[in-house]
Amino acid sequence: MTVTDPLRTAPPHRRRGRNRRPAWEEPPSTAGQVFRGGVLTGVVLAVLVPLWVVLVTSLASRQTINEAGGLVLVPREIDFSAYRAIFAGGLVTQALWISTLITVAGTAVSLVLTVLAAYGLSRPGSVAHRGLLFYFLLTFLIYPGMVPSYLVVTGLGLKNEIWALVLPTAISVFNLVVVRAFFQNIPAELLDSARIDGAGEFRILARIVLPLSRAVIAVVGLFYAVGYWNVWFNALLYIDDNSKFPIQRVLQSFILAGQSPNNAGTLGVSMPPTLAIKMAVVVVTVSPIVLVYPFVQRHFVKGVIIGAVKG
Structure with a gap:
């Protein structure tokens, strides 16, 4: 007599996977996933970029700040003179x-x-x-x-x-x-x-x-x-x-x-x-x-x- 596994013989619609979505929720479209990823990336950049600019500018030399015309985005050298001054x-x-x-x-x-x-x-x-x-x-x-x-x-x-x-x-x-x-x-x-x-x-x-x-x-x-x-x-x-x-x-x-x-x-x-x-x-x-x-x-x-x- 062969014993069958009820999980294997169950119909596909009764199997519950870890990532199974509710019946009323539509599967995500490619455009929706790209849009959400773009929004999240924009939010992360909106938070990290200002912090990065502040940190890089605090470590920039006078010449780098003058060439950038103000805030520095791309670092060239590290200068701790501003921290020594404060x-x-x-x-x-x-x-x-x-x-x-x-x-x-x-x-x-x-x-x-x-x-x-x-x-x-x-x-x-x-x-x-x-x-x-x-x-x-x-x-x-x-x-x-x-x-x-x-x-x-x-x-x-x-x-x-x-x-x-x-x-x-x-x-x-x-x-x-x-x-x-x-x-x-x-x-x-x-x-x-x-x-x-x-x-x-x-x-x-x-x-x-x-x-x-x-x-x-x-x-x-x-x-x-x-x-x-x-x-x-x-x-x-x-x-x-x-x-x-x-x-x-x-x-x-x-x-x-x-x-x-x-x-x-x-x-x-x-x-x-x-x-x-x-x-x-x-x-x-x-x-x-x-x-x-x-x-x-x-x-x-x-x-x-x-x-x-x-x-």
Whole structure:
């Protein structure tokens, strides 16, 4: 007696391949595939080409920039004089340290406050649950103006203090809502079983909720870190001391206001081209976020989509 394989004897229309399309979806045409490939290639080039031009221009010599008439697309030689110039005076180095301090401290404070608030608001039986949730959501519609915010910050004695760049933006309501929705997706039976075993709320949060929420915490942490790293308007309002300027404030003052980020003007004839110095400051400013982003990018779909959609 011969035993037949049901998968081999099944009709072709019943076999399911990994790449089988639904019955209602038409197979892709050659023109459609070429069009989509062209669009994706154009998007990638629109992102990479400006970054490439900035990097190449920052490493170009005066002669190369003059021959190109400005921004350089094709490199000819590597010249690090622009980077030596911006780090010579020490202001850029100090600004990088200030920005790193603001980013690390601000992200830590924001994550702690956001996680605690989101966990409390995700529990239906918490104290003043509806009132606090309405208070947070109300900030989507009513946002304080620049003048009231300035009066509050200066009234608290935070003028020319690093905390003036952290505390006013410590909690983002959007991030709070995303984290709260993610916490609500955690099965309540899991938390109830921990309470039966005698675990308190802080222990449940630290030992159960946070390990299950690494994706959304990584994404929200990246959002906060990018926001603190790119802060410049609040620094323009609250920071007058040059020694406390973050890197974005230095970049803004140099590129837009035409000020020098250090004493590079004292270099005389050996001073690199101004355009190369500007592009070097841009590279130094963008590089940390570009280097960190690939390590967090894989959490975006799981952290944001699952956290934003309540099933």
